[in-house]
Amino acid sequence: MPIENDASLQDGLIATAMAAGVAVMNVYRQNFSVDEKADASPVTEADRQAEEIILAELRKLAPGVPVIAEESCCAGRIPAVHDEFFLVDPVDGTREFICRNGDFTVNIALIRAGLPVLGIVYAPVHGCLFVGRLGHGAERLSIAHGVIEARRPIHVAAPPEIPPRIICSRSHRTAETDHFIGRYPGASLVSAGSSLKFCLMAAGEADLYPRMGPTMQWDTAAGDAVLRAAGGLVSTVDGDPLVYGPRDVPGLMAYANPWFVARGSNQFAVMA
Structure with missing residues (x-):
């Protein structure tokens, strides 16, 4: 079923990323084990738990829309996709997660006709969430204790710095x-x-x-x-x-x- 309201979906994806971030941080604060996938890249329980949360919420928010999610794909579960689908990385920057430097994110994107039309990037350690919807601008949200405390529009540097x-x-x-x-x-x-x-x-x-x-x-x-x-x-x-x-x-x-x-x-x- 095609998605009819990207604005409403955006709010749902923000909440979904924040919920996944809670699970990620619960693992981050503990002594966790690191496993190795078939391609020798690392994976932790945070990746698995966050992906489960995201997949469950996407089934509610956008029933029938295929999801290409990293851990599912690595396990051989790769659905067929057409014009519209989601791309999910439950913990992007697993090496940063393992090193505990804070620079890891929860990523959810909506793809339509080959273009990334909606994206959520949540960095729970930094308490910031970035959201962008093509044609409608981008924002940076400040999050503390599970609550959005502030949000402001962002834009690329114009003009850019020279040298860059x-x-x-x-x-x-x-x-x-x-x-x-x-x-x-x-x-x-x-x-x-x-x-x-x-x-x-x-x-x-x-x-x-x-x-x-x-x-x-x-x-x-x-x-x-x-x-x-x-x-x-x-x-x-x-x-x-x-x-x-x-x-x-x-x-x-x-x-x-x-x-x-x-x-x-x-x-x-x-x-x-």
């Missing part, structure tokens, strides 16, 4: 990324984990985010939605818009992203 502020991944820096950075002499580097990289750009705190390394669509969709709603762009290194949906390959790799560059302004040309 470039976001680097804390856990996934590559030689190709360093080569990209080298094309901007004098650029300042901003370090961040998980999908918070997109959100910092959406809030005008950085200008470029190159990702020359492997990512999955559930890693990026929610942050991408926030950034685009805030006026930013996300393109492949060849300059094509980054799109979402299954590729013509089997299994998990159907949802692998190409390399991309996120920009706060089209003033910066994509340079591979």
Whole structure:
């Protein structure tokens, strides 16, 4: 059944992300074990519990709309999708979670016709939630004790800083990324984990985010939605818009992203 009211859905997704965040923080405050998935990436009980909460709520909020969720997909449960579906990463930045540096997020995104049209990124340790709805702008919400205390609109930096502020991944820096950075002499580097990289750009705190390394669509969709709603762009290194949906390959790799560059302004040309 197609979703009829994105504004109402947005409120429901905010509440869902906050509920998942409670479960994540309950695990975060304890001594937890770390398991290894088939691809050698780490997973904890926080990932599993948060995904269960999100899936249950999405069945109520948008019955019949397929959900591509990381842990379910890794377990081989990959539903068929069409024009409209959700992408869910219950804990993006599991390595940050394990290191307890706070830079992990709960991610929920709605995809429609290949575009991330609605995204929620919740960072429970930082008490902030970012939301973006394409064509309706983006906001940063301040959350304390399970209550939204404040919300304010955010927008990419306009004009951007020259030389730019470039976001680097804390856990996934590559030689190709360093080569990209080298094309901007004098650029300042901003370090961040998980999908918070997109959100910092959406809030005008950085200008470029190159990702020359492997990512999955559930890693990026929610942050991408926030950034685009805030006026930013996300393109492949060849300059094509980054799109979402299954590729013509089997299994998990159907949802692998190409390399991309996120920009706060089209003033910066994509340079591979």
